[in-house]
Amino acid sequence: MKLKLSPHWILLIPGMAMMLFFFIVPLGQIFIISFFKSQPDGAFTLENYSKFLTDSHYLKILWRTIWIGFVTSIVCLVLGYFLSYGIARAKAKYQNFLLLLVILPLLTSAVVRNFGWMVIMGKKGLINETLLALHIISSPIEILYTPLGVIIAMTHVLLPFMVLVLYPILSSMDLNIEHASENLGASPFKTFWLVTIPLSLPGIFAGTLLVFSIAISFYITPALIGGPKVPVMATEIYNQTMNLLNWSYASSIAVILLIAVLLIISIYNKMLSKVSNQGGGL
Amino acid sequence: MKKISRLLMLMMASMLILAACSKDDKEEGNSSNEASEKRKLVVSSFGGDYEAAQMEVLVKPFEEEFNAEVEVVTLYSADALARIKAQKGSPEIDVVQFSGGQEIQAINEELVEEIDSSIVKNISGIYESAVLEEGYGPAMAFDALGILYNIDLVKDVPTSWKDLWKEEYKGNVGVIDISNTFGLQFLVMNALLNEGNEDNIDPGFSSIETLLPHASSIVGTTPDLGNLFAQEEVVIAPYDSGYAFNFSKQGQPIGFSIPEEGGMAIFINMQVVKGTKNSELANEFINYSLRPEVQKAFAEKTGFSPTNKDVKISVDLAEVIPHGEEVMDSLIKLDWNTINENKAEWTERWSKLISQ
C-alpha cells in the first residue's frame, strides 16, 4: 500500500515528531494542571488565571517582562546592525575572527559573567567610581538590581544572537547593488536607508523575533542582575515552581506568557509584511 | 564562508572523537562495577566543599562498610524537592537532603516516607530537639541564623538584631529575599521581635519595611551575598553560621554573631524518598550520618554543628560555631507548618513590598 504524502509533510515529519514527543506532550501535562487547584485532589478551576489577570501586581510583572524584552530587542537590533554591517564590510580575512569575538560572551558561565556586571554596575562599581571621579554625579546611581541593569546585561548576552542572524544576510548581500545606488548619486546614508535596510528586512525580522523571544523567557540574567526587586515572568514562574511548589499557578503564568507573546508576534508579523510589501514596491 | 564551515566541521569532528573516547572509558568503568553486584544508592548533596566533605567522611566509609555504591547527585534543597515531586512514585533519588524547612513541604506533598526505627537506631543518641517531625529523618547537623558582618568594616560586634538598623551601616545592609529560607526566617524573626509570630506576621512586614531604606540590595542567593561582601557593597546581613564559616575559610574577613534576642535554628536533614526501591540501604545511610565520628569529621570540615550528644568538637571550631545542646535549645525554632501554609501569601506580599 502506498500512502501519498505531499512533500512538505514529509519534510515536516521528523520535526513534528520531535516536537510532539519532547515538547507538546511533556509541556501539555504541565499546562493541564494550570486548570486544577494545586492540592493533589484539586478540582477544575480557572482560579489560577483569574488570580493573575485581576491582580495589578502580576499584570505589572507581565508588562515589565514585555517592555524589557522590547527595549532589549531594539537596542540589540541597533548595535547588532552596526556590528554585522561592520564585520560584513571588513576585510575577508578578519571577518571570521571578528565573529569569533562576538560569540565569546556566550562561552562564559552566566554566574561569573554576572559577577563581571556586578563589578561594573555595582554601587561601588567601575561606572559609579568613574562618574564620581569625573564629578558627573554626586552620589552613586543604581544600575544593578534595576530594569536598566537587566536590559544592559541582557543586551550583552543576546547581541551575539542578533549578529549571527544579521551577518549572513548582510554578507551575502550583493555589494553591486549598493555601489549602483551610490553611482546613481545617492548619499551613503540614503543608500543605507533605501537599499541596504530593505534588503536585510528578513534578517531584521528574524533577529528581533529571536531576541525578543529569548528575552521574555530569560531566567538567569534577570534573576542575578535584576534580583528579587525586578521580578519578571520567568523569575516568577521559577519562584512559584521551586519555592512554593505551586505548579498550577506557575504553569498558568507560562500559558499567559505564551499567549501574550504569540499575539504580539503575530501583530508584528502582520505589520512587517505590510511594510516589506511597500518597501518592495518602491 | 567556506573556510569557516570547514573550520566548524573540523571542530565538531575533533570534539566528537574526544567525547566518544571519554564515553568508552566510562562504559568500561561501569561494566567492572556491575560485575561485583554492589547495592546502589542515590543520594542528593549540596555541591562544592559541602559535598566534598560529605563524600570523604560519609559516602566513602559507608560504601566500604556496606559494600554499596553510593552515587551523589548535586541538588540544592528546592531543586531536589521539585525533582522528587516531578518523579513522584518512581524516584531516581533514594535519599534526599534538605537545608531546613523543605522537609515539611515534602511530607505534606507525600514525597518522603517515614524512617525505619529498627534501622535508624542512632536516633537515640541525638538531641531531643533535633528530631524534627516524629517518625521522619532527624537533623544530622544544625547551625544558626544570626548576623554576618565584615570584621574590617563593622567595628563593634553586633549584639542585637536591632544593630542592622544602625545609621552607620545605612546603604550597606544585605536584606535577604524571602525566596531564600534565611530571608523567610528573618521575616518571622522580625515578627517575633515585634510581638508577632508565625500566625501574626504583620509586625514582621512593618519591621522589614523600616529596614528597606538601609538595604544595599535585596539578596536572593548565597553566591550573590558572597560577592556583595567581597565587593564591600554589603557589610552586614542576617545569614547563617555555616556560610559564615565557609566564607571566612575562603579568606573573606567575615565574622558571625548570635544576637542577644536569640538566633534561629537551622536543621539540615536527610529523608527517605517515598517509593524508593532501596529503602533498607537508605535507612542505613541516614543511620550512618548520625554516627558521632561521622558528625564530628563533618563538622570540622564544614562548620555545621553535630546533633549527636556524644560528639566533642575541637576547641578551635568550638570558638567559631554555635554548638552543643544548650545552644541548640536556646535557638528559636520555627513553626514550619504554619509558615508553609502562609508562604504563598507572604511571598506575594513581600514581592509587592519590594518590587519597583
Add this chain to the structure above:
Amino acid sequence: MKPISVFRIINLFIFAFLMAPLVIVIATSFSNTSYLTFPPKGFSFKWYEYVISDGRYLEPLLNSLLVAVIATIISLIIGTMVSIAVVRYRFKLKGMVNSLFLAPLIVPSLLLGIGLLMFFSKLGITDAYIRLIAAHCVLTIPYVVRSVVASLGKINPSIEEASRILGASPLKTVFLVTLPLIKPALIAGGFFAFIISFDELVVGLFLTSSSVTTLPLLIYSDIQFNLNPSISAISSLLIIGTIIIGVVGMKFIDKKNLY
C-alpha cells in the same frame, strides 16, 4: 570626520561593551584569594592549576561537548527540513507550524525540564544522554529554523527551479543548489545550536543523572559552597580555547586552500 571612521568608532565601543565583563572575569581568574574579587588581590596561576589538575571538570566538559555536538547535528538536519517546508510550500496550518517551532524559545525552560522529567520517568527512560539530547534538540531547532528561514526567504526560488528544469531531482537541487546558497545561515544556526546546548543549565537541572552531569551544572552546583576563582579560570580557558581553536583552524584551512 568621514562617516566610515565614525562608524568604526561606534563599532569599537560595541566591541568594548561585549568584552568588558569578560575582561573582568579573566582578571579575577588570576586572583590569589579563594573568593571572587575585583580588582584581584595578588597574582597567581593556582586556579588554573586547580582546574586542570583536579580532573573533575574533564568528564562534565566532555559530556557537554558530546551532547552539544549531537544536538547540533540533529537540529541542523531537522531544522533545515522544517525551514524548507515552511518557506517553499504553501499549506494549511503553516502559521501554527511556524508558532510551534518558535514556542520553545518563549516557554520558560524550567517548566519544559519538569515536564520532560515527568514524561521520561513515566516511560522509564533514565539515560541522561538521551534525555539531554532530546531536550536540547527541542531547544535548539527553533534557532536553526529562525536563521535558515530568514536566509531561504532571500533566495530566489527561480534558481532552484532552473536547476530542476535542467533535470536535477528535487533532492539533488537541495544539496547542490539550496544548501550551498544558505550555508552562512546553516553555520549561524549550527553555532546557535551548539552554544545553546553547551551552555544549557535549567533543563539539565532535571534531566541529568547521578553519573552524568554537564559543565554548566557542575559550575552551578559549585557556587553555593565554594564560589572561588576556579570558575573564572574555567571561563577564561573556554574563551582562550575557543580563540586558539578558531585561529589555528583558520590558519590550517588557509594553508590547505593554497594547494
